[in-house]
Amino acid sequence: MSSLMFAVTATRFDTHNPISGLKLGDHADPVVPDGWTTVRVRAAALNHHDIWTLRGVGLPADRLPMILGCDAAGTDEDGREVVVHAVIGDALAAGGDETFDPSRSLLSEHHDGTFAEVVTVPRRNLVPKPEAITFEEAACLPTAYLTAFRMLFDRAPIGPGATVLVQGAGGGVATALVRLGSAAGYRMWVTSRSEDRRTRALELGADQAFETGARLPERVDAVMETIGEATWAHSLRSLKPGGAIVICGATSGSMPPADLNRVFFLQLSVIGSTMGTRDELARLLTFMQQTGTKPVIDRVMPLTQARVGFEAMIAGDVFGKVVFTL
Ligand SMILES: NC(=O)c1ccc[n+]([C@@H]2O[C@H](COP(=O)([O-])OP(=O)(O)OC[C@H]3O[C@@H](n4cnc5c(N)ncnc54)[C@H](OP(=O)(O)O)[C@@H]3O)[C@@H](O)[C@H]2O)c1
Numbered sequence: 001m002s003s004l005m006f007a008v009t010a011t012r013f014d015t016h017n018p019i020s021g022l023k024l025g026d027h028a029d030p031v032v033p034d035g036w037t038t039v040r041v042r043a044a045a046l047n048h049h050d051i052w053t054l055r056g057v058g059l060p061a062d063r064l065p066m067i068l069g070c071d072a073a074g075t076d077e078d079g080r081e082v083v084v085h086a087v088i089g090d091a092l093a094a095g096g097d098e099t100f101d102p103s104r105s106l107l108s109e110h111h112d113g114t115f116a117e118v119v120t121v122p123r124r125n126l127v128p129k130p131e132a133i134t135f136e137e138a139a140c141l142p143t144a145y146l147t148a149f150r151m152l153f154d155r156a157p158i159g160p161g162a163t164v165l166v167q168g169a170g171g172g173v174a175t176a177l178v179r180l181g182s183a184a185g186y187r188m189w190v191t192s193r194s195e196d197r198r199t200r201a202l203e204l205g206a207d208q209a210f211e212t213g214a215r216l217p218e219r220v221d222a223v224m225e226t227i228g229e230a231t232w233a234h235s236l237r238s239l240k241p242g243g244a245i246v247i248c249g250a251t252s253g254s255m256p257p258a259d260l261n262r263v264f265f266l267q268l269s270v271i272g273s274t275m276g277t278r279d280e281l282a283r284l285l286t287f288m289q290q291t292g293t294k295p296v297i298d299r300v301m302p303l304t305q306a307r308v309g310f311e312a313m314i315a316g317d318v319f320g321k322v323v324f325t326l
Helices: 048-055 135-139 141-155 172-183 195-204 232-237 260-265 278-291 303-314
Strands: 004-010 022-028 036-045 071-075 081-084 118-122 126-128 163-167 187-192 208-211 220-225 239-247 269-272 297-302 321-325
Touching (some): 022 303, 048 303, 071 135, 071 141, 081 141, 126 278, 135 297, 141 220, 141 278, 163 172, 163 232, 172 187, 172 195, 172 278, 187 195, 220 232, 232 239, 303 321
Parallel strands (some): 163 220, 187 208
Antiparallel strands (some): 004 022, 036 118
């Protein structure tokens, strides 16, 4: 007999008023395909991805209604504490890296997401949660922290001791980059539009913080981009010859002037990065434990009050992660 669970769902798209498509309430319990399993969600975290979905970016209207949310930590069917890997893809078919599977998706794109009492995922997507990491902390890791981990430690052609500029200070990925990079011995510089965020970034471990677009005291080895159009020219200008931009997002727009003369003359690299593998998520959990690094959490609230968290992210009024608990 089917029953109902509480869930946060996208019911329609609205570019200008994304919150208008958000529904909080009853949803049918999930159906579990062969090879998949269920996780009882204890904590889930908000990402900009959830706002893009409500704006109609990333999925067609015929997939609505869709339960939102990429990130979760909870308990599996045997009561074990787990973190959910959000990438649904075939690692074997993609040379061992599911992020290269051309038909990969994230939870909440093809399959219902994590903002619900129960989420259904392939068994392979469960990673054991270390006891030392709380459910709230663990829920921050599968998207923002995993993306930052891969950008810094896999995609960027740099090592500890390098100087890295992070465009933006308050975002989920930006705060993750600062926390992970400074724990690994990188010299992390950030930019932000707000003085308050610049101060807070220094408290997190950033070495220096600059106004968005400001001239830097010296050029850097790599720039981590999530903002796109608004900061792209500054990112190119900030690199040493041979430097690299690693980009995982373009919140402010994706069509800035390319400045190709600068790219070839200074032999710059532009490197895309998306999420990470299940194995990288397992290594990220080990990294957090070994270094004692904690994710930056802006606020924790019950999933029943999720609307407040969505509104804060849309207003840009968040520093770190918004976590929902059940
Ligand atoms: N490819 C992937 O796998 C992947 C994974 C995660 C995220 N992403 C993408 O990365 C982006 C960031 O995600 P998030 O979850 O970190 O989002 P978020 O928390 O909403 O990020 C907000 C950040 O963007 C900056 N910002 C926004 N608009 C700006 C503008 N016009 N000028 C300058 N700075 C601006 C803010 O800087 P201030 O400090 O100045 O406020 C802040 O640091 C999103 O587009 C997301 O979709 C992609």
